[in-house]
Every structure is written in structure tokens, then in C-alpha cells.
Amino acid sequence: MVGNDLILELRGIFHSGQVEPSSWTQRLFGSVETGLILKDISLEIKPGEVFAVLGSKGSGKRALLDVISRRAQGATRGQILFEGNPLTLSLFQRACSYVTYRTDLIPSLTTEQTLYYTANLSSGEKVCRYTCSTRVRQMLGDLALNQVAQHSVASLNPSQLRRLVIGVQLIKDPVLLLLDEPTAGLDPLSTYLIISILSSYARRRGRAVLLTMEKPRSDVFPFLDRAAFLCLGDILYTGPTRLMLEYFSSIGFPCPTTENPLMYYLCLSTVDRRSRERFLESHTQILELVDKFKSVGNAYATHSHIQPPSLTKSHLRSVRPSCFQLSTTLYQRLLASTFNITPFGLNHMFLRLALFPIYALLIFMIYFNVSGHEHKDVNRAGIMFFSFFGTYITSTITTALTFSIFRTRYYQEAQEGIYGGPLFLIVYLLFSVPFSLATVAAGSRILFQVTGLTTVEDWAVFGGVLWGSYLLAEQQTIALLMVVKREFNAIIASIYLCLLYLILGGGILRSFGGVPEWLLYTGYATQTHYASLSLADRLFPGLPLSNCSSVQLSALGCKASENHVLSHRSTSPAWDLALSLGLSSAFILSTLVIYLMPLPAFIKAKFRQ
Template sequence: METTTSAFDIPVNYILGRCTLGNWDDDDEQADTTLSVLNVSYVVKERVGPWWKGACLRRIKHKIVLRDVSMHMKSGQITAILGGSGSGKTSLLDCIASRASGTVSGKVYYNNMECTKDIAQTFTSYVMQADRLLPNLTVRETLRYSAQLRLPGHASKFDIEEKVSKVIIEMGLRNVADSRIGGSIVRGISGGEKRRVTIAIQLLQNPKILLLDEPTSGLDSFTARSLISSLASLAHNNGKIVLLTIHQPRSEIFKMFDQIALISRGQMVYFGRTDQIVTYFSDLGHRCPTYTNPSDYFVDLASVDRRNTEIQEETSERVKELSSAYSNSTLHKDVVYQIIEDTMKPTTGRQLITQKINYYRPQKSGFFRSLFTLLGRMTLNVFRDRTSYISRIFLLSLFVPFICVFLGHLGKNQTSLQDRIGLLYQSSQVPPYVAALNAVGLFPPLRDLYYRECSDGLYSPTTFLLAYVLHILPFTILSSSIFSSVVYWVTGLQPMTQNFVHFSSLIFVMHFFGEIMCVLVMGAFMNPVLATSTSGLILSSSGLMASGFLRNVDKMLPIFQWLAWGNIFKYAGEILAANEFHNLELTCGKNGTFCFPDGDTYLNLVYPDAVENMTRNFWAVGGFTTALFICVIVVFKLRGIPNLS
């Protein structure tokens, strides 16, 4: 059976003996920043079984991701976490950054104080694997907006520009400072430069600890070496702790690291100085061959080969031996001794450190500054992309020619009654559906950037969603006004100003409602295709069931009649019908068949009391839209921050 040594197996007398040798003066200041990980284990829940059984019927399996991991790092050091895919590298960073979603045991210490989520957000910056940047902003603009969100509210424009210029120089971005980020369609800066921008964003707060998840992923060998060299200089020259995960670095990059942590299947196989790793494994009988990259050899050595059962059992046994050897080694014991020794200072000393942490903690940007910064960034990003803002303004208007050509100018005969019903139905259905299409195309990049910045504690979901609503309002007003003006007057609906105001107001609300509905769905689902399908299904089925234009609601099944009361399309349909058919005179044919002499006859038959309930219906439509926005905020809060790569 595998045996491991934990911190609690170390003799207390030995620890106390070492502690008496240290200087425990309460007034002694921390000269260096330290980051310690002591016996951290991480367990997540997995649901086993097909998805169609649901969350309640599937069996829950507990998976051990990390097991008794200990590390100790000081300022001025760059440490690399090596290991194969699925070894637990990213999970270890999540635990250190207080972003783990499972059950974490053990302790993480910052300056020998237990590292809470608040402390981690203040003194630690986490650079995730994928770059989440808005493509239409320049490098300087991206950093400027990020600085306005990350720096204290009292920071002046001069302070912000000075900070932005500093990180541009630190990360070697001076030559591309005024170049656009670019995206999949319009090319901008290179992948390596995007990585540097992402890192520069995190450096704006001058963090003591910089965590990076696979920073060289997708980069060529030269760009990767240049990036790691910059990170090493950042650690050595600026006194920061740089901790990064990396798969298998080339030998030139491997030599730049001060410390190496090698993980396999969630257990530490080696942690120590880079120049000692070859000697350590040689003493265990695993000598690195000459002219072989040590990182390649040791990562392969600590990996499980699953090509067949025999090889898998053999390599699994080897990994167990390596992890057991390390847990009983002097290297591991010295790390644990050092952490326990540092964290056993008297309580008064800890109180002083806590006071210093609280004193030096930077203040976050205020609500209004964050709100207007987000609003300005969204607006600039969309106006830089001609396709985006033209789509927002004119996509709804693309339906106008089809409606006008198909219907022409409506008369007042009996056949115009059916034409008017079809026009009103399309007027209630098209605006929300077009708005949903706009949201699916333009909202996901903003949402992904929100997830990154919200996980850094920069602002709340309410601030982000309120900024988004303020951002889309001018486009919604302009788009719905163009649609309403052309459709209403060209098709010959009732030529009265009050009726036109009612019509255009409802078109605006329904256009706005459709976008908020799609945002709600995209708060629940990450996949834009699924969001599009779900939003379209909700909007189309709601219009069919409750508008009353295709089938009288009173003639439907009782359950649908009750559901219609909770549907915005019921009240929108009544508004449009009352607005158009009230006081509308119609002509009858001479063949003696039944006819509607006026629009009020039709209203009394299909929408009784619609005229009297006009004010109530407008309040209901506004209430539904407000309630939907509140639901969006609740969904984003309950959904939390997904673990984006």
C-alpha cells in the first residue's frame, strides 16, 4: 500500500525546535512575498450515466483531482508546474486562486496568512489559457479600459495613462500599442502579442503573485521562449512570484525556471530547484539520457500510458513509486517544515500582517465608473465594426420591403381585414426575433469578457447587464423607429399621430424584449446555436399561442388560456388590435354576404374590452419587460462564473 508523509506526521518537537531558531519579532516586517500550499487536496463531483436521466437519477461519483500537494514559493522566483494532460495542473492554480468549484482541503498561505478569496483577488492575478479580448479595440484602448476598471476610483487620467504605458513597455508591446487586437475575420496583432496583452491586463493592478495557465499554448517556439523570458524578467527584476503551468517546454525554456513542480494524477512527483531535478531522478534510478530535453523525459516518466492494459499497469505502478518516493524524500519534508515554521508565528504578528494587508489593499473602481467604462467600451467596439452597427440598425428594416411589396397599401374592404391581421401579427413577431439574432451575434464576446473580469472581482452582473441595456437602447430605438415609420405609413394603417405613437412604442418594447430574452437564454447556455434555437422556439410558440391573431385565445384549451395571461404577446396583440381596428370604417360588398361594417365589430368578437384595457396592457407589457430583465440578473447570479479555459 502506498505511504505518504503529511504535515501532521512530522514530529512536533522537531518543528518547535526549528521555530525557536527563527526570529519571531512581531515588529519584523515581511521582506519578501511568500506563497505556500500545504497538503492541498481537491475533490469534484461527477454524475455518471446518460444525460437523459437528469441530475436526480444519475449516480454521483467523487473524483480526486489533487492529493496532498505542498509547494513553497518566494518573490523573485518563477515556478513551472509540469505534467501531462489531466494531471491536475490547472486545478492546482484554481485552488491557489480560490476559484475551485469542488471541495478543497488543506491550506494556501499568502505571506504566512491563510489566503481567502478576498486576498486572492487583491494580490493575485490569474491569466487563463484563452485570450478573451474585444477584437475592434487597439492594445492601448484595451489596457486603458481595463485600467479604469481595475485601478481605484480616485485614480486620475494621468495615473491611468502612466500605468498603461508602463505595462506596455514591460510586456514589449510598444510597437503594436495602437494596433487593433483583431479577430477571426479581420486580422490584427499576432497570437503571442495577444498573450502579452492578456498578461499586461493582469499586471495593471501590480499583483504580488501572477498565475498563468498554459501561457505558451498555440505559440511557436520563438514566441514562447520570448514570452517566458519576459515572465522570468518580471519575476527577477520586479520581485513577483510567477507560477505557471506548461505541458512540455523546450530545453531553453526549461532552464529559465527557478523551480519545477512535476505532477502526475494529482500527486506531486517532484518539487524543487530546476538544477536539482536531474540529480534527484538519477538517484531514483531514472537517469535522463544525454542530449534529451529533461522536461520531455520527466513528464513522460511521470505519465500513465494507456495504449493497452499491460502498459497501463506498468506505468501506473511506476507513477505510484515516484510519488511515494517524493512524499518520503527530504525535499518534500523540507518544504513542509518551511511552511509550518513560517505559519507558526504568534497571533499578534498575524494581526499586524492582517492590518498591513487591509491597509494596502487597493480600492475597487466605483459603480458609476465601472458602468460608464463598460458602456464606453461596448459602444466603441461595435462602432469600429461596420457590419455590427449596420446590423443593429438596419437588420429589422430588411423585412420592410417584403411586407410592403406583399401587402401594398391596405384598403378598407373586407379582404383588408385579413391583411391587417397578418400585418399586425408580423409586427409583433418580427422585431423580437430579429433582436434575438442580433444578440446571438454580438453578445457572446461581451459575455465571455464579463466572465473573466467578474471572476477577478471587478464588477457585478448587475453592473454588466445594466451597461449592456444602456448600450443597446439607442440602437433599439433607431431600428424600431425606422421599421415603424415605413411600415405604418406605407401600408396605410390608421393615419393618426396617436395611433402611430402607440404602434411604434410597442414595436420598440417588443424589439427590446426579444434581445433581453436571448440574453437570458445565453446566461443559461454557453452554446450560441442552442441559444438561438431556444430563443426562437420561445418567441414563436408564445406568439402563436397568445397573440390571438392566428387563433382566438378563448377558443383554445383552458390550460392555454391560463398560460396566455402570463405571456407578453397576449397584451401586445390586444394593443395592436385595439390601436388599428378601433374606429376603423370598413366597406361591405353587394352580394349580401356577412361583413364587418367596422373594426369595432371585429374587436368585440375577438378582443372584447381591448380598447378599455389599452392602458392596462401597456403597463403589462412594460412590467413583463422589467421582470424579464430582473430574471436575467438572477440567472447570471445563479449561473455563477463558468470555468472558461
């Protein structure tokens, strides 16, 4: 039976998963090398204590945390009980938190803003209205971050950033907190500070803290209430740290007085790979230690703990936020991250508002005063091409360089069960539309000066067509960034697709005369086809639809042979414009569907770790 003083209990946990790296094709089609990672793991974690899982690289520490958090990929058997109930994914997301080895925060937000928006995303409106601000101020003090409360995340040193990452989970007030190597790469003082903060939190709030460590220092020994030594998925010892020396001395492995007991027994539970003889000797010794603990160590594993503190009520988790509150908070966070005066925010503002107008200004300088040129139609065809291509490429670059950090943060927060992909994408689009409309309005006005058109209606059509093209490239890049991690790869792929649209549907780079009919009809499915027809009607009014000259052929996208003439303008120019904007909007819906589709685990993992 599970005692009343237990928060988490693991009984006989076996887990199989990938044990060797494999190529992306093997991961995609499921042909991976698997093996037994965890072997008969049994642990008890109680309120008010810090439990350390110690082991060298490859011992199964991270796999154990993934199994507890219900994120592990592979077969798992055994019992995982949380406060006496089976621990499901939804239960873990409601009451527990997991600080992964790598967490990507939004660089331009301040320390205080990061904690505040996290608190708003984790608690109901009525609760947060009265407690979130107080909780944020208290958390800043507990984490010793008061002095950097108004500093941007990008300006924090490694110790401050690690404490903030931990605070992002602590602000949710979890009953159980998992941490994967929270002190890795930090100096001794920072390590001591973090462990002492976690120990104080556990005792004061009556929470349980489970963390992994690969190189524990002796000065953190007093803060660790319980410890478990893992090697190759087996447990060599689990129980109170104050009884650890007694146990190992009783089985013939006393710790020298000058040694750090944590590191001494960690080395004892590590396979020596420097030679074949040492490997066999250390492996045999570890197997003996595992068998010894199974036979005589149960009394230590279940040894009664000091009187556990009573658990305080988790106010932030008592009421879940509404969809409206989530949307509002996400929108406010996007605004704050962009308008904060930081290098990150200024860079995003430049990309969103100035990149396309600067491109348009360069084209304006090239085509300035060409209206009297004898090859006026050729110039206008070039303007059409550079207008479409520039819109596509600037939208792609802007989206790839500004969206990726929010994409990664979404993946990590969605794994915590805070919100889903469609909500995130809708909020991002509502945030992005005013910027795209402003930058296209400014850029199209500059390009409009060299088109030879004069009326406001012509500019509205010209700007509307380019805005539809901008939205199309934006959504296409967002869809690519769902499965492509590197921004450069997404930019190249999106630009190639846009060039394909121009070739198939634009009739600008290549006339339809030499294109096979099946490709010609394929062009009808592109937004570029209708966008180019809308502009051609205004830039080249009155020109025939067939038997065109070479100049007209390039500009209009019509065909020289009457035997293959298609009614490219079976609809009116107004309908062409409506179809252009409609297809651009339809791509938004398709992107929403993509964010609802299940993806292979290895694709999602590269954004979350």
C-alpha cells in the first residue's frame, strides 16, 4: 500500500528504448536499435525532500525522468503512482513540472516578464489577478534575481539564466518538480545556490524535488535527503543519504574520510572503459553491488523519513486559465518581446517593418525614370517579377528569423499541456498581420511609383496582390519550420517553392507556350497565377491573350500557339484578385491542420531538447 506521506512511488519499472544513435531515415521508419534502459527500478519520493539520482552518462538518469513525466518513447511496464493514483500524462501536466536539460526562453523579455507571463499561462484569471504579481515578486527574491528583474533574458549570465529556467517551473507551484542536470556547467557557488534554493522550496512548501546529477560536489551533500545510484539502468543504492555511508560500509565499501562520498560511490557505480580487463572487472563488481542491494538493501530504500511537512495548497494550479486568457497572454508576450528595447526586439522590428520597403527602394532606384524607355513592356514585366520575388523572399526571411524562437517555445510549452498548436498559430497570425500589412503598404507604395499606374484604386489592387503573396510565403515558411529546425534550411526550401510558383503560375520567367499541359493546369492551383493576372490586367491593359509577341508573351503569360490557348481570364480581374487573396488565406487554414497532425517523435524532440 502507498503511504500517506508518499508523493511518488515507482515499483518495478522496466523501460526499453533507443540505445544507439541512428540516421534520420531509420528514426523515421522505425528501424532503430532498442534495448533495456531501465531495469526493475523502485523508488519512493516523499514531500519536503530533495531526491538525487546520481549516475554517469548513459546510466539511464534522463530516461527515468522521461518515464516519470510520461514523455518517454518506447515500452514501459511497472507501476508509477502519484499520491496513490496512477500517474497519467494529464495528471503530471496538472500537478508536476519538468525542468529539461535545455530550455529556450524568449531572449528579449525581461526576467520579471518571463515569470509573469508564465504565471498567467498557468493559473485562472481570478486567481492570477490577486496572486500572480505577488508570486512573481516572491519568486524573484527566492531565486536571488531581484537585481536583474528588469534585465533581458539574453543579458543574464549562465547562473542567473539557470535559476530563471527553474523559476519558470517553480512559479507554477508544482507538487513534484523534476530537474535534469540543473547544475551542469555551473561554478561551485552557483551549484550550491541552486541546490540550496531547491531544498528551501521543498521544505517550505512541502513539495518533492527529484533531480539528476553527474558530478555532485561535497558541499551539496547536506541538502540531498535521498539519493539513488544508477548504472546501466540498475540501482546500486537508494535511500536516505545519511544512511548511505552505513550501508556501503556494511557491504565492505567504506568511504575514505578525505573523499567526497557522493563522488566516491558514483565512481564505484561507473563502468571503467579504459581497457577490456577493467571493463569486465568493474562490470562484474557493479552486478554484485546490484544483487547485494536487492537482497539486503530494502530496509534502506523504505527507511522511514523524518516527519514530512504538510503540503500547502497549490493556488496557481487550482483553476486552469480560459482560452481567452491564454490568447491574451500569448498576444501580450509577443508584443512585449518585439517592442522591448533590446537587440533582439530591434532586430525583429527591423525585419518586420523595414526589410521589404528597403528592398522596394532598391528596385525603385533601378527602375527610376524608365517610363520613357522604348521597351516599356519589358520593364513592366521585370517590375512584376521583382515585385513578386521580392515579396516572397523578404517574407520568407522575416518569418524564418522571427518565428523560430516562438516556435521552439511553443513546442516546449505545448509538451507541458499549457496550450495547443492551433491556438498558438492563430494568436501569432493576429499579431503578425498588422506588421505584414504595414510593411507591404509601404513597400508597394514605393514600387507603385515605377509601374506607370496613377490611381489609388490601382495601388490598392497592387498592394493587395503583394500582401496576398506575402501572407502565402509567411504561412509556407511557418509550415516548413514545423519540421525543419534550422532557419537557413527553411529559407532555402521556401524560396525554391516560391520560384516554382513563379515559373508554373506567373508566366513571367517562362511563357506557357513551352510548358506541358499538365504543368500548365497545375499552375492554376497556385496563388501566383491569379496574382500575376490581376497585375497584368493593369500593367498591360488591352493586350491580346494569344498570338502574343515575345515581349507580350513574357509579360502576360499567354501562349503563342492558338491550338493550346487556355482562357486564362475566364474570370474578371476582380475575381483574380479575390482568388489570389483567398488562396493565401486558405494556406493559413492548411497550416492550422498541419499543427494538429501527429509528427514523428524525433522531429518534436529536436525542438524540445
